[in-house]
Amino acid sequence: MAIATQTALDLDFPILEQEGLVYLDSAATSQKPRVVIDALGDFLAHHNANVHRGVYPLAVDADQRFNAARAQIAQFVGAEPAETIITKNATEAINLVRYSWGSQNVGAGDAIILTEAEHHSNIVPWQQLCAQTGAELRWLEVDHEGMVSLEQLDGFLADGRTKMVAVTHVSNVLGTINPVAEIVARARAAGAATLIDGSQAVPHMPVDVAAIGADFYVWTGHKAYGPTGIGILHGRREMLEAMPPFLTGGDMIKTVSFDDTTFNELPFKFEAGTPPIAETVALGTAVGFIAELGTERVRDHEQAITAYALDALCRIPELTIQGPSEAEQRGGLVSFTLDCAHPHDVAEILGRDQVCVRAGHHCTQPLMKKLGVGATTRASFAVHTSTEDIDALVAGLGRVIEIFGD
């Protein structure tokens, strides 16, 4: 059952009209609804001009559409437009914080806390910062159910050396939904800054950035039914005001003389060069699409699909599921291994039947090591995922077992 049958809303994804296509790789990138494709094309065909410079009507129109889209994106997650910075992707947003905030706030003897389940995008920037400054990385362990321990967090925070706690909202492998508001509150009480990686959360559940209260919250447009080339950093105003620019050049300045430069106000101070204009407009349409469906309904649907998938997959004796056993503790994805076949073989054989899943380390090599596996197969869900899609996955796994099993 797709969400459309629950909500009576029309889910029009042109790519899913391809005969037999079963797309279970939305955690890698989401497919795009027709309204988003149309918004991108419509902007380029009828409204295209650069922003922040032209005074002719077409440029004023482009400016207005760009500003309205930023406001819509911010409002969607309960953030302020001035505190909503447009980047290239989530990875660049994290690097912005690492370079700009990190250069002023982290030094030898300080500590940065990550979980063992972070995506490389939320590991490597901090690892590099520690290597350059002499700060220490501390890893919050994930247990056999994919959960982190708040007691271990408190233990790490107790010596007052922690400058940053950077945690994923939803793990892209385990699916675990972390208690991010609680983590933020504990970190703040200990004087540490916080960054939440919401890349796997924003399109799948209600997210209220203000209620979570993190200093920085990042996500990425292409996983949220938007185009590639756009990511979002929400930052608390006082943090962003105090930080130096990340990239420098056009657009991020107020004045430039032969000797000196003064910087633009927020959010432009962190947006050097021409921004992804059409992509921002299209992401505005994408969040409007999710808002129209209703974030609670999206979450209910994906939780129901996840429960259905967990139930079906745990009946396969050769299969081991990673992460929490309950769908309510998970986002809309399930990673697993099969005793008899390598994940790449699993994905390749499923692909022969047009069942699209991801196989590999999912940019989480430290987590793979912790789990004691080289790779997993991951099926991930979206608003268009139906129980029939899960049935196709299970049937395909049956064929994999026929080929590789004893």
Ligand SMILES: Cc1ncc(COP(=O)(O)O)c(C=O)c1O
């Ligand atoms: C949890 C998580 N964080 C960050 C990223 C990086 O996103 P992007 O490649 O769009 O920067 C991903 C992408 O897979 C992700 O799953």
